[in-house]
Amino acid sequence: MPTPPSAAPREKPLIRDRGDACPGALRLHAADDGFLARVRIPAGLLTAPQAEALALAADRFGDGHLEITSRGNVQLRGLAEDCGAGPAELLDAAGLLPAPAHERVRNIVATPMAGLEGPHRPDALAWALAFDRLLCASAGATALSGRFLFAFDDGRGDVAALGPDVTVLGRPDGRALIRLGGAADAVEVAAPHAPRAVLLAAAYFLDTAAAAGTRAWRVSELPPEHPLKAAELARRCAVAGFEAVDAGTQAWPYAPPPAPAGPDADGRGALCVLPPLGRASTAQWRVLVEVAEQGRGQLRVTPWRGVVLPPGDAPWAASVTARIEDAALVLAPDGPWQSVTACTGRPGCAKSLADVRADARAVVDRARGPLPVHWSGCERRCGHPRGTAWVDLVAGPTGYRLAAPGRPARHHVPDTPTELAAALADARTTPPAPEPAVKK
Template sequence: MPQSPSAASRDEPVIRDRGDACPGALRLHAADDGFLARVRIPGGMLDGSAARLLADAADRLGDGHLDLTSRGNVQLRGLGESCGGELAELLAGAGLLPAPTHERVRNIVSSPLAGLDRLGLPDVSPWVAELDALLCASDAAAGLSGRFLFALDDGRGDVTSLAADVNLVPEGDDRARLWSGDPREAVLVPSQDAPRAALTAAAYFLDAVRQAGTRAWRVAELPPEHALSGARLVERLAVAGVSAVLAAPDPSARSAGSVTTPEPGIVPGADGTASLSVLAPLGRLTTAQWRRLAGLTGRVRLTPWRGIVVPGLPGHEAAAALAGLAEAGLVTTADSPWRSVTACTGKPGCAKALADVRADAQAVMERARGPLAVHWSGCERRCGHPRGSAWVDLVATPAGYDLHVEGRAPRRGVPEHELAPALADARHADHVRHNLPDSVQK
């Protein structure tokens, strides 16, 4: 199995001979199916008018689809080479380009159900808007790579499982736990200063990169002698006017494999309203599906698991609305074969891909159900793969698919007629499944 970024070795510094080429809304990426734009959606939070303008852009300039990323962002594909100016105008009109010089660094994920369910956890969504505004106003923050990630977790542990570079979690009534890299180096800051403290942690990282003489894009890429220190972060926060102390170890910290992400279905709220949680098969939506979601309440939250949460429905209307989304082709139940299946772009969109992974997944998934997640990769790069180790890894090769699952010897070059039974067997791997949370074993 490939290592997740959080487990990557830091024995040697990361030294690159080029800058970060991560695509954005203004820096388009050339693909085999046209150009690609990645639009950052901080916290995954969109209002209906902005969502509809994104659909207009996909119809007028792209291929009529919107792809969800593993950071709750949106990608438009099939764009023409000369559409950049018109796309920028559309996005600016939707409020999605508040700072063109910073548009690729607005990478913020937050707990999608924060403030919406009955767990009574703090609502971290106000932190999203404040941190985004601080990022866009900071000249130094423009130096972050397009891969640097902030995670604002309400305490359920969902987005802190994503190996973010800066993490914030409420602690008690008036404090927040902040760490950058190693959670053992966490500090406590006042809740009202949490977004400012997160930006200070990012500035600390940029200084460490300069001192190390590397071109590291992520905190995990810093060499050990330049690892970020909680004690030093406390000092930097004091200079920034934020009081902070070193935090004791968090006894509630959970591993990535034990975290429950939003299940498809109805999420009852504490105030009589309900939210709908759905998934887009393979993370791809038509503009008709997208507009239907945006029109329900005028608000959507995109999740880092290629899902969509629609908040604010009257409770008595939720069941009918969910049924309508199922009719539109979205995943609305936990027993769907598409619930935990992801894929890269594959052919024909990616020149490096060796297979049309989306079509291959469509052909076998009904016959290859199982509790383990599965990711289809068109090549060894494994773009978009899940975090953690509890997933089945299918990698296209010239000789067929290689099938990997933790603890088993890989199967090489699985032929097409054996793919469905081989994948079903791998998804039921008992030595992995007994370590999964109940919500994943359903």
């Protein structure tokens, strides 16, 4: 079972000499296939009209596709340099840019199934949306990096495993734990105070980063002599007017992401849909929008590049499953695309050494296995999985390097489909060999 990442000590402190270059909806990134806009979707929540607005923006200004990121955001690619304010105006009209100065720091994930499986778990989605309103109203929050991540977990441990900078973990007793980075300890507050406590945690990080003088982007980058302490966050909460307790060391749960799933036997339940490699044409995306309108009129974009469609009061139409699968979107929990992710690769990224998406498609049916795999076009490994063991496939000048948990890396795996599929299938399915006994 994965455990929260710890902040490993560094021999030398990481010193940033500039701000982060993360793109946003207003600050575009120049890629090899045109400009890229990243639209933050706090908690992954979209109304059907907002989702339609994204499709319209992709058709009108981009390449006709939408990409889901590993933080549950949505990217538009292929934008023209002279597209002007058109995309921003369209997104703003849909309510997707409520605070332009904050749009890059609204990196907020939440348990996608929160509130959909009965009252036994707290509604982490409501916390996340309340926090987003507080974040957008805070002038100081604009100093956060575009990489700083907030997570609101309903207690199962799914988004808590993503390496967030601040995590809320719900408890069934009306309380919530607040974790700073990968710390083992936490602060406990009454659940209604969790959003305010998270904003105080962000301010605490900014104060600490300023004192350290290293321009850290994330909690894990703070030098060891400037740690974030649960006791100090508890003190700041008390000053703000609500009780917080240093809860000491905690055992952190873990839950896997929701698997693809269609309606249950009664035609009810949430639909968990996976666009292969997190990329959907606007035609595929509009199928999701139309199906969502038969349910709650809501789409929840997940950090695992999927989409959850909450049910409405009536059962899903009998044609829903066929409609989604006919659009080449995945509903079956045992499909070949489950747990297969990739960076952009060629031709969109100048740093990539391979068209990783094309290579993934060429072998996906022959390289199945329980372990997730991430295809990377270069050593940066953009968008790789977090919170779980995974097979690491990185393109190089003479083929791929393949590394699996507990095994030495294989270098120069040929990128011919047959050889690559065999090597990858073995890495995803064969358990790591036991370490040799040490003779005494």
